[in-house]
Amino acid sequence: MKFVLRALLPLLLLVLCQGRAAAEDGYDLWLRYHPLDKAAAARVAPQARGIVVDTASSPTVNAAVSELQRGLQGMLGKTPAVTTRGAADTRAAQTDGAIVLASRDAALRDGVSAPDLDALGAEGYLLRAAKHGGKKATIIAANSDQGLLYGAFAWLRAARLGQPLDALNEKSAPKLQLRMLNHWDNLDRTVERGYAGESIWNWWDLPDVTDARYTDYARANASLGINGTVLNNVNSKPEILTAPWIAKAAAVADVLRPYGIKVYLSARFSTPLELKQTQTADPLDPQVAAWWKAKADEIYKAIPDFGGFLVKANSEGQPGPQDYHRTHADGANMLAAAVAPHKGIVMWRAFVYAAEKPDDRAKQAYSEFKPLDGKFADNVIVQVKNGAIDFQPREPFHPLFGAMDKTPLMMEFQITKEYLGYSTHLAYLGTLFEETLHSDTRMKGKGPTVAQVLEDGGHLTGMAGVANIGSSRNWSGSHFDQANWYAFGRLAWNPQASSRDIAKEWASLTFTPQAADAITDIMAESREAVVDYMTPLGLHHVMGTGHHHGPAPWVDNLGRPDWNPVYYHKADKNGIGFDRSATGSNALAQYSPEIARLYADPHTTPQADLLWFHHLPWDYKMPSGRTLWADMIAHYDHGVAQVADMQQRWQKLKPMIDQQRYEETAQRLALQLKEAQWWRDASIAYFQSVNGLPLPPGVKAPAQTLEYYKSLRFPYAPGHG
Template sequence: MSGAWQPAPGHWLARLLALVLAVSAMGHAHAEDGYDLWLRYGPLPAAQAEGIRAQWEVVVAPRDTEVQRSAREELLRGLAGLLGHAPPEAATPQGSGALVVGTPASSPLVAQLRLPLRGLGREGYVIERVEHAGRALTVIAAPDDIGTLYGVFHLLRLLQTGQDVSALAVREQPRLQLRVLDHWDNLDRSVERGYAGESIWDWHKLPGWLDPRYTDYARANASIGLNGAVLNNVNASAQSLAPAYLEKAAALAGVLRPWGIRVYLSARFSAPIELGGLDTADPRDPRVRRWWAAKADEIYRLIPDFGGFLVKANSEGQPGPQDYGRSHAEGANLLADALRPHGGVVMWRAFVYSHAQPDDRAKQAYDEFVPLDGRFADNVLLQVKNGPIDFQPREPFHPLFGAMPKTPLMMEFQITKEYLGFATHLAYLGTLYEETLQSDTQRPGPGHPVAQVIEGHGHALSGMAGVANLGSDRNWCGSIFDQANWYAFGRLAWNPRQSARVIAQDWVGMTFSSDPAFLAPVVAMMMASREAVVDYMTPLGLHHLMGRGHHYGPAPWDAGSERPDWDPVYYHRADAQGIGFARGRSGSNAVAQYAPALARQFDDPRRVPERELLWFHHVPWDYRMASGRTLWDELVLHYARGVDQVAAMRATWAGLSPYVDAQRYRQVASFLAIQQQEAQWWRDASIAYWQSINGLPLPVGQAPPPHSLSYYQSLKFPFAPGHH
């Protein structure tokens, strides 16, 4: 307003206006701090919003049950944000069009429409555009209330990503039954391998205080189809099964239940001793069997829909059935028998390695579990990590997949980035998950990918678990882009045959912007990011080169642990002649655990994929690669390529500030700067160590490390997050 009176800078009104503007700015920043995840429901372009409002003059949705209310409230919330205001509610369709939600049992209209709901199961749904009584209806229908909730989130996703909703014909159902987040959270709120603050579960204040954050957690999980949460660490405290903590778990179950999420608990195998006062936890002891049966009865009185137990046994010092000369099957079946009357399941982890030193730790799970195929109870799933070592930046798929046809195998992925740069490195794990799921087990023949194995064909149970990356940080995951890994895990747990690229496109559109000028470069960054981490950390099949205990930073020189297989030198076996772990027939023969055709391929250095060469073979430094370069030159160039890719991601992000709010933009930019610095550190420290062994010069144009090897070896990080 030209010529209008303005208060002097020191005037009380000027100070008041400044305060109002500051508070307003704080509110905007708070709204874009990452808390809303991919459920921001930002306004659509005006013309698009107007067109949708014209289609859906009213919303017809039941509200009689907890899940119905969740679906209705989420739909109205989403439409209000996307359209400026939600259409009014009505008991029946009115005007020329309506959005209708329901099941044949909850909606007489849905019952009349006779939509094709047969075969969807309780979690499936359809979204269809139909004509009824002269009105155009968009209908979200399902056999059960939980299906309508998933359908609501699907429709909102289509709107958020700018899809055409004028002629929908969607039919969806999950390919896996159990879609579970595993929280490695302790009762003191510390999180093993956690990089996003304390545990979100405030056990001390439960059951009296139910943080609203628990509901938002449930909403986010339901939006991507997850239906279970293991509340406590696999390195479990027996106290998690004590009466006081069961009451706390029951309170959480009450919050999660309206969103279709069941709670599970990690069970400590020795709990009958620690809680029950017994002198044994032997699965064959009748007292032990009675104790577990009584404990299951107690749990189900408090939590009628309790999902069951997750168990880590006889691994890394955890108690288990082998302490009594019993098998993993006997231990799992003990708990399965206790849970069976209530419909509960046991998820028995296959991550085991014994106190006895094997010739190759990668072989232990296969050796222990394959002889037990068919001996597990029908309510037991064997939970298998994606690879045979431990969530490395890259591993070949676990040989157990396809090798136990009489036992349902449940995939375990790690969402928290224990080995991929914690919260600060951008590493989209959708590509890692997809790589594993699409790997062909070739059992019983070609064309049998890992995804097919975990879909449980011929078994009553199937599932996928993800080690959560969540904490008390305002943005949930420690960084904005780490949210994408939670999102991708949920989408792939629903359908393990989906495209990681398509999932990334949806996440970017919902979390930031669907503008092609923003979406295309960011998706490209994400799709290249995990490969960059592999290159600057563990190229060409190297693995487990991280610092001991905390797993932060490079330490390929590390040795001297009480167990050799805790040390990087055990895995790379570098000497003056070459580098890599010999797992072929002339080595540990780990290749024999794969299908014969794969075993022959992996046994041949010329046929094994170069990305896994040093996983399976100890190779001379002067070995000629497909590029014509020596192994040493190729290795150094991979390190450089990883660093260069991070620099390219920084440059890409630097040009995208107009599309992102300032707060999230700054955090991503800062974290990319950290990543570039640490990628360079990984490259330099690793090369310095390898040169100390092989004495070889660097390829032309490659700069030497700026510090001596002793400098890199002197770096210590006793307080790195997630330390174990």
């Protein structure tokens, strides 16, 4: 009997191990340090026989060492020994093949040149196969502890991606100073436009209880180089700046600090008035300015490295300086003066529109901010959405980029998919981010591109992403939405990087290298599929109103024009599209003359933006040879077909994907196909009711009547309000 048990034990262990592998839930994100196969382990192990810390100890250095140990334990099954600078002789103590965390002075001793180190700046890192104490080593060098932490993550990434560690020679430094997540998290733990459960910030338990998840959040962000986080919603509440809530924010800051992440808060402009501590919120009132200065002093006493404020003002009903006939610059500069003694900053959002301004909503931010160019304080950065409307599946780049040479502009992307199918639809946003960042602001082929505008080193630089993170075990609601967090972080570090390269990197780290190419192909095509079945040819903002779930191009009864989808597509019996040329709203005049001239003619306007800039007849002849009506339908059909193709390709990957993540993704793709068909059918049914045209030959009619699609209601859609 004992012999039988001994014989069966290896098989039992194998079954148990396979069961554990099949139960992957996505919590580890791209920091998935699973055991390497034999060949990969043979490549990595000789380069990771020990860790040498040739720099002074600090919480950040300790975090770097801990991550290296965690990664190597996971990949190789053993934790390497650590030799610290405090040892009698680190150089004599180390073994061949150590990983050396080297301060600037130590790196210079190891032969790294001063110019190489200078090029790294304050946060960059260098990875180099070299000698340390006469023995083979990999030097991770930086000018700061934060750079060493980023370098440790980069080494682990290189090891897992199969790079030749014995010939490693990599230098990398961030091109933007501020690389930030904006959490739209409310104080009751609901998340506006959040599709991954509750807020990860358990405000009720804070400051006394800090969830271990906060550390894993910090690790994930540090692995991408993200160095700041705004904890609360831009639709802020005044309570966040009271003493109990400052203490809660301070507790989070203490956890994030070792990972190089600063905490910021969204501030409601009328806070002192609403707390009944001033008689007004007028930014030019000395009493108001004094209140904000005292409040800044209070915050910095609790959080010495507090980053500053994010402000949404005079938009969607939020209070702001215009309530007192002051400008955005007046409001921003008052707050900037309060945090300036502490080296804090103010991020002032340019997303503004008001009911009393009936002009094209796409023009409002430019109209309000362009005249203020050069009038903001040095520690103010204006945060501009990627497009002029609102995080649509596709938008032309915002005209403010390239138009405010004297004012630092910070990109705002939305990582959470408010308008692209929530966390249900697979839509890789790296391609959306790249499309905006690579846009040429003057159409000369020489830039500046939007990325180059952001990288202008003469002032503050930055990129913000509206987070898609929640209490869901897989963090983002679906496994593939993790890739959008990842892509944002990598592009915030280098806005000129390739979204496809980033997708392959994420796929290799998160799933398996064997499946990476196929997964990358799916991701690369996914966002375009969403554009096709939701908003083809430049259509925009035709989603369900309020919750933004599903199609609703027919809505026309809301309180202000630009809350209604009909405002944006302007479909009638004669044609469709928003005329933003000189014969319409003339929003084109806000772009460079080169772009304005090119886009003034629908024949030279890129098809992807055609109906964004032009109202055209249904029988307008498209380059395909089809009419506009037939071409629209072809795009809807193509989008649905693309989702079906994505689904089939995912099914072929089943042998390469763990069971849990395969099944969860397969279910979402099935739902996405169902909803893509719904989008296609409802849109065609509505627009056909407007134009009265027959469907082109061979085109399948919508499955239901228009009245059916109009009758659908979603009162409990997540993330609303």
